[in-house]
Amino acid sequence: MRVKCRITYCNSSLKNPIKLTKPPRLITTEIHTLSLDEIHQLTSTMKQQISNNISSTYKINYYASYIATKIALGTGMRLGEVFGLCWDCVDLIHGTISVRRTIQTSTKGQVFQDTKTKTSRRCIPISQELQNELITYKEFQSNYAKELGDKWADSYGVVISGTFGKILSTSNFKSRYFIPILKQLGLDHITFHDLRHTHATLLLSQKINPKIVQERLGHSTITLTLDTYSHLVPDIQKETVKALDNLGI
Template sequence: MGKRANGEGTVYRRKDGRWTASITIGQGRRKYLYVATQKEAIKAIKEINNLKDQGVILASKDQTVAFFLETWLQDTAQPRLRPRTYIRYQQMIQRQIIPAIGNVKLQQLSPQHLYRLYNGELHKGYAPQTVKHVHRLLHRALHDALRWGLVVRNVCDAVDAPRVPRSEMQVLNAEQAKHFLCIAQRDPLEALYVLALTTGMRQGELLGLKWADLSSDMKKLQVRRTIARIGKLGFVVDEPKTAKSRRNIYLTDIAIDALKRHRVHQHEQRLQMGAAWNDHDWIFCNQLGNPLEASNIMRRSFKPLLQKAGLPMIRFHDLRHSAATLLLTMDVHPKIVQELLGHSTITMTLDTYSHVLPSLQAQAVTRLNGLFTTSASGH
């Protein structure tokens, strides 16, 4: 028996228990979508009505990949994306996808089109990881197109994304990490590096810290935001990467001491600048109290310190990897490391730091040998 949903369209249950959403899409044509629940069917009707209002559905037979992706990005994806991801999607669509397959009719898009796109980008010198990001974008967009009945399948499911070789992770060992922090002692950003190596926080999380995020005794901080400069948007304050990224972190004594020194230095700078100081409560800021730019940190502080210390030219993000690796080699449980890093799952932690596991296994075998050797000698 049919049921009217909110807006134009009909929702009814099939004999096999699934639900059908039926809606007129112009010129006497009806679109039928088959979903698992009544709620999904009503939601599909609403989404298609929205697309009809935008003129997308009515032109579905003739619309191109370019038209669909631009409309999808602006009207559907943008509200769900972080600002940085939106900018990256926009660049991939305009610079890579549209020049290659933008004129192809959406309903005629084939696996061959995608293979030509991917191979062409690889031949231009784009890294496999970059091309894989293009594949993920297309898969996400075509997933929505399939739900809306614009295509009969997601062609990305029939295409293998480029294989990304696993790169060797560059991390600082314990001696290198201590040496780096020793060299950084007189740097204005010493506290930033101490926190990076003792908490494993992401750079955007560190730069997004405010003094209000610290407990009164400075023994604990809250990760509640990130900040980064994103193209023409300027500095963008955003939510942490995932729900698990919103976390509380207990601080080491060395981190507390570094933050205390940093606060004294910042207070002196604030007095010196007077009315020119912008009080936004950032822990890490420039001489006027404004947010720090990641590129300036790399160029003016981090790389010079690495060079002075005689250490490899690692990325700032590798301080996070170094922190995690050091913790795991110290037998800290992977679940604790996951929570400290803000990973969404423990699987992500174990996969990311699988290079540590062989040494941990070797330590475990040594301990078992000691345990059973001692037991055997006692009998």
């Protein structure tokens, strides 16, 4: 019995529908960073706010907002990572912060989520100054919790806590404790994410290896770090040439 096979030839004249579409354009946003003077203005003003409101019901909110800002500047952590930070991921003896969780806003409010990628789960060494700030803040938070007694509702041990111990709302933080200070200082073009950019820019300007900066930020690749902060690459290249000249190569 013979079986006839019909061979169908591809018609090369058929149009590829993919070629009829336009690829999405890569939209890059301008990076804003703070100078060292602006950093000191921001943090000192926020710290003064704590003193001004030390008798307020919301004193913990002012202090937590200051600490959130210090953590972002000192580690380059994202907003969700900072507000999802719990004390079990803060090593105040060895001076490290482990990024394991993030906060996502949903219909149920702010909920914890595990960090999605291997590179975003990281351990960040912190400065002695930030370490000392966290030690002092933790003691303040502990004493405040004792004052509230049963009203303190924190069962996770969150670092950036609100009035009754739960996570301070990120929108509440920005609208009441962060943006007003920026406007007061004439820095209203700055966003919280710009604190992350500031951290990276300061490190790269101090000739810190971009690979180290990548690891601190939790970027998936070194390419992403270099592309984001390409404005600093020429300075790095100049230093490379200078090093070669010093070696006589």
